[in-house]
Amino acid sequence: MLNFAIETGFALIGLALALNLWRLMRGPDVTDRILALDTMNINAIALLVLYGIRAHSGAYFEAALVLAAMGFVGTIALCKYLLRGDIIE
Amino acid sequence: MSAFIEIMVSALILLGSAFALLGSIGLARLPDFFTRLHGPTKATTLGVGAMVLASAVYFTATQPGFSLHEIAVMVFLFITAPVSAHLLAKAALHRLSARPDTHASELGK
Amino acid sequence: MIRRLIPRPLLSITLFILWVVLNNEVSIATMMLGFLLALTMPLVVRPFWPDGPRLVRPGMAFSFALRVLTDIVVANWSVSRRVVGPIRNLSPAFVEVPLDVRDPFVATILASIVSLTPGTVSIDVDQNHWVLKVHALDAPDHEALVHQIKWRYEKPIREIFAC
Numbered sequence: 001m002l003n004f005a006i007e008t009g010f011a012l013i014g015l016a017l018a019l020n021l022w023r024l025m026r027g028p029d030v031t032d033r034i035l036a037l038d039t040m041n042i043n044a045i046a047l048l049v050l051y052g053i054r055a056h057s058g059a060y061f062e063a064a065l066v067l068a069a070m071g072f073v074g075t076i077a078l079c080k081y082l083l084r085g086d087i088i089e
Numbered sequence: 090m091s092a093f094i095e096i097m098v099s100a101l102i103l104l105g106s107a108f109a110l111l112g113s114i115g116l117a118r119l120p121d122f123f124t125r126l127h128g129p130t131k132a133t134t135l136g137v138g139a140m141v142l143a144s145a146v147y148f149t150a151t152q153p154g155f156s157l158h159e160i161a162v163m164v165f166l167f168i169t170a171p172v173s174a175h176l177l178a179k180a181a182l183h184r185l186s187a188r189p190d191t192h193a194s195e196l197g198k
Numbered sequence: 199m200i201r202r203l204i205p206r207p208l209l210s211i212t213l214f215i216l217w218v219v220l221n222n223e224v225s226i227a228t229m230m231l232g233f234l235l236a237l238t239m240p241l242v243v244r245p246f247w248p249d250g251p252r253l254v255r256p257g258m259a260f261s262f263a264l265r266v267l268t269d270i271v272v273a274n275w276s277v278s279r280r281v282v283g284p285i286r287n288l289s290p291a292f293v294e295v296p297l298d299v300r301d302p303f304v305a306t307i308l309a310s311i312v313s314l315t316p317g318t319v320s321i322d323v324d325q326n327h328w329v330l331k332v333h334a335l336d337a338p339d340h341e342a343l344v345h346q347i348k349w350r351y352e353k354p355i356r357e358i359f360a361c
Contacts, residue, residue, distance in 0.1 A: 005099035009140075012106035016113035016133075023117050023125075031181040032122055038173055039116055039129035042166070046109050046140045049159070050102065053147050058222075061144070061159065068162055072169040079176035083183050108274065115281040123319070124290050127335045128281060131316045135274050158222040171313030171320070178321040178333065 006054050013050065016043050034078050041071035094150040101143035108136030122181050130174040138163045203237070205244055208253065210236040250303040251359040259358045266351075269315050277316035280336055291337045292321070295344050297328040299352060304359050305330070311351050318343070 017040060024036035045064045052060030115128020141159045148156035204210055217232035218224060240247070253259060280288065299305050302325065309320035312332060322331040330347075337343050 002095050002099050005102045009102045009106040012110045016110040019113040019117040031177055035177055039133055042133050042137055043109055046137045049140050049144045053144055065162055068165055072173060075173045076176055079180045082180040111278040111281060123333045124335055126319050130313060131274055132278055156222055157219045161219050171310040174313050174319055178319060
């Protein structure tokens with residue numbers, strides 16, 4: 001049963017990532033693309049955590065943590081750039 | 090691992106991935122940027138939260154001792170999601186008002 | 199003396215718990231290092247750490263956090279149904295909520311809660327007029343939304359931080 005849940009989870013998140021990719025390509029504005037990237041990043045965290053359960057290893061968790069931190073900083077930097085044309089004022 | 094734990098982890102995984110997918114459907118389907126912002130900031134964050142909780146339950150049940158560091162990621166995501174949504178909204182508003190053909194009604198003024 | 203050594207007890211406790219949780223084990227070594235970090239880090243950041251309001255009612259903060267969490271889960275469900283359902287029935291709107299809060303930190307917490315509870319995203323906090331601008335996914339009734347934010351979230355937060 002756990003295996004079934006994990007396989008289904010992979011499928012659903014894969015589909016979610018495909019939808020995000022579609023929005024990333026479609027746009028229409030830069031902000032939409034940043035939002036799509038941010039969502040892809042969060043979905044990738046879910047994918048990593050799921051893979052960690054499947055592989056029965058805690059190592060993937062560290063990667064998820066790094067992804068969470070870097071994704072947030074990246075999104076903030078991109079937004080800041082759009083707002084001011086500068087990242088560090 | 091007992092059957093109860095297995096059912097709980099499976100339910101959390103299914104719930105989490107379903108919410109993540111719903112958030113992404115919202116992102117792909119809704120008509121303009123500000124409505125699109127609603128899907129990922131909430132549904133996706135909650136989805137990953139459930140997923141991470143599933144991981145915490147699973148590793149607590151299968152390994153010696155508690156596994157709580159997953160909760161730290163969950164808290165981190167719940168703190169950062171509104172901040173990035175807020176800044177994205179601000180950036181979008183800024184870009185809208187910078188464009189000459191924008192009507193005042195689109196800015197909510 | 200104890201106040202000079204531990205200028206921010208809450209920050210110290212948070213750091214200690216975070217360190218132990220991130221290490222994912224409760225042993226003498228991690229606890230000692232966590233204790234050391236909890237002691238030194240507040241001292242190091244003291245020159246630039248902003249002065250927030252004091253948490254006066256921790257018990258109420260806990261029950262409020264639980265309520266916000268259940269709100270997030272319950273309301274996510276209803277919003278998800280709307281996202282999958284027909285889009286034309288939605289009436290998205292910008293709503294301005296006048297605030298009684300006059301503290302940047304508390305306003306930030308309120309804005310974050312508004313963003314996390316589905317149906318609303320906070321767009322802007324005007325610190326000159328203290329108005330919170332909110333975008334709602336489906337708000338046929340603006341007054342009801344303003345009322346909900348003010349009474350369900352702002353009032354308890356103001357009581358928790360006594361401001």
